Amino acid sequence: MEWEVVIGLETHTQLQTNTKIFSGAAVKYGAEPNTQACEVSIALPGVLPVLNKEAVNCAIKFGLAINAEIAPRSVFARKNYFYPDLPKGYQISQFELPVVGKGAVTIQVPAVGKHPAYEKVVNITRAHLEEDAGKSVHGAVEGMSGIDLNRAGTPLLEIVTEPDMRSAAEAVAYAKKLHELVQWIGICDGNMQEGSFRCDVNVSVRKKGSDKLGTRREIKNLNSFKFMTQAIEYETRWQIETLEDGGTIHQATVLFNPDTGETRAMRSKEEANDYRYFPDPDLLPLEITEADKARVQAQMPELPEAMKARFEAQFGLTSYDAASLTASRELANYFVATVDNGAEAKPAANWVMGAISAKLNAEEKPLADSPVSSEQLASLLKRIADNTISNNAAKQVFEAMWNGEGEVDAIIEAKGLKQVSDTGAIEAIIDEVLAANAVMVEEFKAGKEKAFNALVGQAMKASKGKANPAQVNELLKKKLTT
């Protein structure tokens, strides 16, 4: 029997604001426990929430980025439950009327084995603003649990998809795309280790061809793409095996254990809370006007899709290259800066996606830490373009620059990599090569095209790689055919 997995994601993105969503307390990560817990964070008697406008701007930005409906009027609701790190005994969230409505994200699912890469649209159901809870700290005090309320009240945008994904690869491609997008528009720092971007994944399986959804289990709090792949794959296998063994799936919340690679139910939904949502009487409905949207729109950076289209049109890049360069805003900016510094677009694209990306990957460095700046890369590409050095020599220069050996021209000088473009000098070399390889010359004249390439190789070798290959080709051809 063939099974199909159905996946939907709920992602909590921590918004990059200076202060909490409903108070003026700071939101820096890693501060001493409870040093960022003001009277509102602690939920002292009598305190009241005031909405942080910056958090609202972040939500509007996201709505604009996914081309979603932005609600002219949305409502904050209280989600009531008791937990020690939830100081008010309720979380302020949005329930019936979220700030961002239906939208969509286009994802690129990479090739796997013989399955080629493809594009897919993932529909966004909604995105709503809410506050984060604090943290329970176990083991800090002997025999007691500690409560750290620094995180309580941190602004979150919870982004919910339709159950549109059909494989772990699609789910991860979506998560990566979203991860990049929220950083691109500057609403989230994307730091998954610090919990700035956390995914809950709803997984269910059904027989292929069925249009009914199976019972889902929700994998909570995945904070790496690797774990997400593992967790979904394990969960999918587990659900299929359970059903094939005649069992039933019960709706549940599960946790992924990275050590065992397994998912395990933490609580079943039957015993879940009735959250008794109702509109928070301490907060007025959030109203967003067309003018508000226009104001935020004016602050929006060019979005990846628009930039990709522009790269194709303006620079004649292929769709693939343009997509690769716009995979992150940093990379795109680096590419644009390289071009702005005088490099030609196509070689710039090749070098950014090639040498630069390879080096960064190998050294596990972010682009921001690249020892070769966009300006330096542009100087290098200009020396290729003006025939000062060959492509091969450029690779040596790049390597040297990466290792901090200096600027482009100085390295070319020091290493003697300057290309020979003097026709007389090249002609002299070619004459020597032709004289020493009479057999090859005969073969070429007899119609063996391959011999020509061998002769070019010999000439390049004789010039110690410094001869301009185009000139060698041209002069050799002239000499052999006249």
Add this chain to the structure above:
Amino acid sequence: MINSSLTNSSLTQLSQMLANKTISSVELTQTFLNRIDALNPNINAYIALDRDKSLAQAKAADARIAAGNAEPLTGIPIAQKDIFCAKGWQTTCGSKMLANFIAPYDAHVITQFDNAGAVNLGKTNMDEFAMGSSNETSYFGGVKNPWDFDRVPGGSSGGSAAAVAARLCAAATGTDTGGSIRQPASLCGFTGLKPTYGVVSRYGMIAFASSLDQAGPMAKSAQDCALMMNVMAGFDERDSTSLNRTKEDYTRELAKPLHGLKIGLPKEYFAEGLDASVATVIEAAIAEYKKLGAEIVEISLPNTGLSIPVYYVLAPAEASSNLSRYDGVRYGHRAAEYTDLMDMYNKSRAEGFGAEVKRRILIGTYVLSAGYYDAYYLKAQQIRRLIAQDFVEAFKQCDVIMGPAAPSTAFKAGEKVDDPVAMYLQDIYTISTNLAGLPGMSVPAGFSNGLPVGLQIIGNYFDEARMLNVAHQYQQVTDWHMQMPELTMPKDVA
């Protein structure tokens, strides 16, 4: 002798005495503290007193007066309902849950009085978390009505009410969620005003039902209330429901004559359930207004009867959520022994809350529960809008609405404690205005069997200055508001 006249003086008179140095704020404060020492053990109007703090504020006020930058309330001792957080003060909200809570910050109202140079005389007793109409739900014991110690002062601002009536403060603050300023004002015979929702910031005022709670003044006269309003009202960015309006002077219309004033009398406020002797007093007051040139219009508020059921869905719903923060984790009462987290919650809350609070948490939790929400909470919200619409229609025909503030005079302690519904009916005439967000006042209008009766004045949104004018003009031709209960004082405290 001077003391008795002092404690019975209006805020304006006290202000003048302070300004011309007839008396210092320290002396005035000490006078009230002495009177409290003598009378409070019987009346139980105060939960917390802190002489040193009060006198230090009085001293600072004297310095300010000497420096010549006094405001009208500088140096005047004000009693604060124990629902307002005041930095360094025990702030209990009448509950065992917060009996050990020292507020680390000031409520907006407290800050406003501090800025005005007023003296915080102490924290007054109240029904637990403002849930009650007799002050009998207080963890700190009931409060006696100064007119008859066997009777209740009303609630929930019972301590402030008794303190004003017994002249244990120059004026006091209260809060009104369903009538908690106006009903005790009626039962204790003084002037109390619940402003339009959003006029006084709720920041630092311990929440009962957020969409209904509103703080207001409790004082001897309309003029005193106006001076109090000048301090209490104003925009506060820390309260999202606080209204950003131009600061107004609430005394500005006091002197206006009432010729042509249209008074609406809702027939529903004079129907079954109103004590006949109370009705007689109210009718006499209306007659007085006619003499002042007012016209009487009969109006109808057809949904009045639904106000109590609607209130007892919405207020407990909000309260059940508002009171969730009292979990024994960060502050407040925590059970001495418990086995695990759930046990700690259960025991701390079971021990920390009294019966009425628990009743309302249960009702509120029930009406918000899945499957009941639409039938109760949503339906109640719909009716709430109808009730507000009743007033919109009514104010097309009149300038102010008048009627009784409470259906009866002060009842005996213990009389209604076992009958919540009878207790809830105390607020039948006041609750609608909270649901509509309208301002309402209670003004002393006479006596029935020696017990005070309050006339309620309901105004349109933001018509506080007009209402104070309407009350003040009445107080120019009557002296009900000047009546004081006879209290037996030890000899050395006049």
